[in-house]
Each structure stands twice: as C-alpha cells, then as structure tokens.
Amino acid sequence: MTTEFPDVPALSGWEEPLRFEGEVRDLEIIGEVPAEIDGAFFRVAPDPFYPNRTGTDIFFNGDGNVGAFRIKDGNVDFRQRYVQTDRFLAERKAGRSLFGAYRNPFTDDPSVAGLSRSTANTNVVVHNGTLWALKEDSLPIAMDPETLETKGFSDFGGKMRSRTFTAHPKIDPHTGEMICFGYAAKGEALPDIAYYVISASGEVTHEAWFEAPYASMIHDMAITDNYVVFPVMPLGSSIERMKRGGMHFQWEPEWPVYYGVIPRRGNGEDVRWFRAPNAFPGHTLNAHEKDGRILLDISLTLGNVFPWFPPASGDVTDPATLPTRFARVALDLRSTTKEAETFELLDIIAEFPHIDDRFVGTDYRHGFFAGMDLSVPLRLDRVRNKPFNLVFNSLVHGDAHTGKVKYWTPGETDTVQEPVFVPRSANAAEGEGFVMLLVNRLAEGRSDLVILDSTDIEGGPLAVAKLPMRMKFGLHGNWADASTFTGVTTDVQPRRV
Structure with missing residues (x-):
C-alpha cells in the first residue's frame, strides 16, 4: 500500500487501522476459565483496509473485521477475519479505495456504481446456525461461525424485499424467531420501514411496510411479547x-x-407513533408490557452523540459534556395520547447495554454496560495511544427493579468495551452466569478478554485471556452458545447484490 492513512483522530492512536487477519490459539490465561462456558464471543470493529478516497473518513466507515473468541474446556482461541463484502473484494482487487464518504454513493469511483457499499461492520449475531454480519444500510451477510468464512449476502430466498437490514435484530427466546427491520428500505434518505419476522429455521414468516415520520437513522429496536x-x-x-x-x-x-409501535404480527396501518422531546435515543436495554403500557428501557442523551454528523449551524458540543441517562419510556396503548412519558431508570453514565438474552421482551432485572465510574480517575495523560471513541472506564451492573448499581474498574490507564452476558446454564436464574468484555490496556498497547462472575462483578476477574495485540473499539458483539452453531446445517442461499 503506497498511500498513507490521514492523520485524523478517528484513525490514530488506539484506532490506528489494525488490518489484521489470523488466529492466536490457546491464549495465555491468568486465573481459570469456568468449565461451564462453551461457545463463542463474536464481535466486529470498523477497520479500514485502505485510506478513504476522499482523504478523510469517519470511524463508522471502516471495513468490518470480525473477531471470535472460541471458549471450551477452559481454553480460549482467537480468530479474526475481514468480512469479504463486495466492497472489500473490489478494493482489494484494485489495490486502493473505490468507495467514498460514509453512506454517500455520490462520492464513489464510477467503476463501482451499483455495487453494494456494505462494510458489514456494526454487529454480528448467530441465528439458524449462521453468523450474520450486519450494517444497517444493506442486506445481512452470512458467515460460517466456526471458520469466519464469508458466504455472501442473503435476502432469505428472495422473500425479503427490503434493501436494508437492522444492525440490532432481536431473537425471541421462546420461539427462536429473529425480529428485524430495515429503514430506508426502498432507498437511501427515504422514510420507508420494512418489518420482518424470520422463523428459527430461517424462513420469512411476516412482512409489513410503513413510513416513519421523517427519514432518519433508526439504529436499534425492542420487542415485547406482543409488540x-x-x-x-x-x-x-x-x-x-x-x-x-x-x-x-x-x-x-x-x-x-x-x-413507533407495531403488533408482532401487525400491518402498516396498525402502527402507532408516540412523540417525545428532542434527544438522542441510543441503544435499547429491553422492553416489556405492564398494565396496558409498553415500558421501553433505553439510553437517552440530551444532545448529539455523533459530532461527525453536526447540525446545519455547524455547532458541535463535546458528547462527554451532554447529560445522558438510562431511561424508562412509557408508551400507553390504552390512551389516545401521542406523547411518551420518560422516567429515570438507572443513575449511570453508560452505554452498550446487554441483558440475559433469555429474558428479552419480559420484565427483567439485570443489565450490564460499558460505563464511567466517576470516583475512579482515568489517567489518559499516562498513555501514548489515546482512544478516540466514547471512553468508558468500568463494567457496570444495574438492577432495573431496585436501581442499585455496581462497578468493576480494571485500572487507571484501562478502558472497557461492550460487555456480553453468558448464562451459567440453560436453567440458571436470570443474571446468574458470567460477563465477558474486552479491556484495553492503553499503557501496554494491547487488550485482554476478561471474564467475571455476573453476580459479583466487584469481586474482579475469574479469568483474563491475554491478547498479544490491541483490539480496535468494536461497535457490537454477542455471545453464542456452542449448541447454536456447532454442527448446525443451514441453507442460507447467499447471493451477490
């Protein structure tokens, strides 16, 4: 590669492009990995292989690089591979960047007109024995969960007419269905939403189309038993x-x-819209129904979290100074009101929430977050490779019933990435199991995979699997039990788009 990456914060320091594919087997472990853990922690990070042709870039525009921590019998193996998107393959063949600014096809090289712009860099989930690499401007991409081999895009046998697919589908823990949607479903900057239900065996069983009040980002979603x-x-x-x-x-x-609220098997005319004051609704923690209301638990920030998408005035506020809270939004289905009510759920500065996935859509208690413990100093002045993205110094556990909060903070020069929850067993009580997350050892220039007892995060790690390299800030990831992908045969019918 003869072109240097630009010296911009999004591509410097800890976020300097890694451009790594390979594996490290049998990671060095401090402590003992619980014998009950058998599965894989999949995560994806934007990691541009070539400098963007525009000369500048934002973090969200990097190629999707998927990492997998396979854990079994107390051992941890690590593998990382780029998603072989049409975009990635075209640029590798050309030996340079062909695609321009984030989600702006008018900045692309004419040679790739009409080719999918997907970077598949936002989330990875396992469903129907397949690892799906997701980017909300395109169809999902199927990967082999054991080898990370890319199979290709899928429109589920031609039954998904949407051009796009959410980065945050929800898996119903009772039926195994994947509940999902696409915004800008008919094309970029259009308000159309396509809603889908995909069965546990990978069949599209329901479709509904409707329009949002305006064309915009709809990054996450939530489900209840009926909505x-x-x-x-x-x-x-x-x-x-x-x-x-x-x-x-x-x-x-x-x-x-x-x-927007739609019944699980509803049609476009069944959608109800509830309005709330201007804010930035981030990731959803969970939702459930109670006394005729939907209670949605979600991160809310009073201002723009993404300064790289400024307002027309150009005024940008440091996201770290904006008031953020985890809120409970009440949507009253019995009333004719169109207003949502908002209450504080947890008094924390946190994001990237995960719960015990066996309780998705129900009245739950336990949430786990990447967050800030303000009582503990973060000494970024002591590190060379400073992080660019949202900086979190602690793993946070929040009790949605009591509001009680607990923290685990790894160190003054360490930051944490998104945690995932692993049940101790299929029949364990809610929240009983383990939490795992990547810890950035900023002063050492590398990362660790840390495993803690979910019922006692303050007690510190049960095991630390040491990586000989740094892991770029991942957007999202998920845990998958080995039973959901080991030896599972599926017919994905991938296609090029």
Whole structure:
C-alpha cells in the first residue's frame, strides 16, 4: 500500500487501522476459565483496509473485521477475519479505495456504481446456525461461525424485499424467531420501514411496510411479547445534501423523537407513533408490557452523540459534556395520547447495554454496560495511544427493579468495551452466569478478554485471556452458545447484490 492513512483522530492512536487477519490459539490465561462456558464471543470493529478516497473518513466507515473468541474446556482461541463484502473484494482487487464518504454513493469511483457499499461492520449475531454480519444500510451477510468464512449476502430466498437490514435484530427466546427491520428500505434518505419476522429455521414468516415520520437513522429496536418498538432519532438524511458532497446524516435539534409501535404480527396501518422531546435515543436495554403500557428501557442523551454528523449551524458540543441517562419510556396503548412519558431508570453514565438474552421482551432485572465510574480517575495523560471513541472506564451492573448499581474498574490507564452476558446454564436464574468484555490496556498497547462472575462483578476477574495485540473499539458483539452453531446445517442461499 503506497498511500498513507490521514492523520485524523478517528484513525490514530488506539484506532490506528489494525488490518489484521489470523488466529492466536490457546491464549495465555491468568486465573481459570469456568468449565461451564462453551461457545463463542463474536464481535466486529470498523477497520479500514485502505485510506478513504476522499482523504478523510469517519470511524463508522471502516471495513468490518470480525473477531471470535472460541471458549471450551477452559481454553480460549482467537480468530479474526475481514468480512469479504463486495466492497472489500473490489478494493482489494484494485489495490486502493473505490468507495467514498460514509453512506454517500455520490462520492464513489464510477467503476463501482451499483455495487453494494456494505462494510458489514456494526454487529454480528448467530441465528439458524449462521453468523450474520450486519450494517444497517444493506442486506445481512452470512458467515460460517466456526471458520469466519464469508458466504455472501442473503435476502432469505428472495422473500425479503427490503434493501436494508437492522444492525440490532432481536431473537425471541421462546420461539427462536429473529425480529428485524430495515429503514430506508426502498432507498437511501427515504422514510420507508420494512418489518420482518424470520422463523428459527430461517424462513420469512411476516412482512409489513410503513413510513416513519421523517427519514432518519433508526439504529436499534425492542420487542415485547406482543409488540415491536422502533425509536426514530433526529438524525435526518437528505439526498440533496449528499449530492452536494455533504454527510448522509445531519443532527436536527428541533425535531422530536418518535417511538413507533407495531403488533408482532401487525400491518402498516396498525402502527402507532408516540412523540417525545428532542434527544438522542441510543441503544435499547429491553422492553416489556405492564398494565396496558409498553415500558421501553433505553439510553437517552440530551444532545448529539455523533459530532461527525453536526447540525446545519455547524455547532458541535463535546458528547462527554451532554447529560445522558438510562431511561424508562412509557408508551400507553390504552390512551389516545401521542406523547411518551420518560422516567429515570438507572443513575449511570453508560452505554452498550446487554441483558440475559433469555429474558428479552419480559420484565427483567439485570443489565450490564460499558460505563464511567466517576470516583475512579482515568489517567489518559499516562498513555501514548489515546482512544478516540466514547471512553468508558468500568463494567457496570444495574438492577432495573431496585436501581442499585455496581462497578468493576480494571485500572487507571484501562478502558472497557461492550460487555456480553453468558448464562451459567440453560436453567440458571436470570443474571446468574458470567460477563465477558474486552479491556484495553492503553499503557501496554494491547487488550485482554476478561471474564467475571455476573453476580459479583466487584469481586474482579475469574479469568483474563491475554491478547498479544490491541483490539480496535468494536461497535457490537454477542455471545453464542456452542449448541447454536456447532454442527448446525443451514441453507442460507447467499447471493451477490
């Protein structure tokens, strides 16, 4: 490669492109990995292989590089591979970047017009024995969960008509169904939403189409026993702005937040919209039904979390200074009101939530987060490779029933990435098991996979699997029990788009 990456914060320090594929077997372990753990922790990070052709770039635009920690019999093996997207293959063949600004096809090289722009860099989930690499501007990409071999895009046998697919589908723990949707489903900067139910065996069993109040990002979703909720955030999209070379999204400080609610088997005419004051609705923790209301637990920030998508005025506020809370949003289905009510759920500074996935859509208690313990100093002045993204110094456990919060903080020069929960057994009580997460050892320039007892995170790690390299800040990942992918045969029918 003869072109240097630009010296910009999103591609410097800890986030300098890693461009690594390979494996490290039998990681060195301090402590003892619980014998009950048998499965894999999959995660994905944006990791650009070539410098962007525009000369600048944002973190969200990197190629998806999937890492897998396979844990069995007390041992941990690590493997990492790029998702072989059409975009990635085209650029590797050309030996240079062909795609331009984030979600702006008008900045691409003419040679790739019409080719999928997917980087598959936002989330990875296992369903129907397949590892799905997800980016919300495109169809999902199937991968082999054991080898990380890319199989290709899938429209589920031609039954998914949406052009896009959410980065945050939900798996119903009772039926095994994957509940999902695509926004901008008919094309970029359009308000169309396509809602889908995919059976445990991978068949599309329900489809509904409707429009959001405005065209924007809809990053996450939530489900209950009977409903699905779509938080619409005021990050507006515009084709005209993209044609002028501008960003796909723009923060709109005057727009309200909307929460769309549709019955699990509902149609477009069944959607109800609830309005709330301007805010940035982040990731959903969970949702459930109680006394005729949907109670949605979600991160809410009073301002723009993504400064790289500024408002038209150009004014940018440091996200670290914005008030953020984990809120409970009440959507009253019995009332004719169109207003959502918001209450504080947990008094924490945190994001990237995970729960015990066996309790998705139900009245749950335990949430685990990457967060900030303000009582513990974070000494970034002592490290050379400073992090660019949201900085969290602690693993946080929050009790949604009592509001009680616990922290585990690894060290003054360490930061944490998104945690995942692993049940101790299939029949264990809610929240009884283990939490695992990557810890960035900033002063050492490398990362560790840390495993803690979920019922006693303050007690510190049960095991630390040492990596000989740093792990770029991942966007999202998930745990999958070995039974969900080992020896499972599926017919994905991948295709090129």
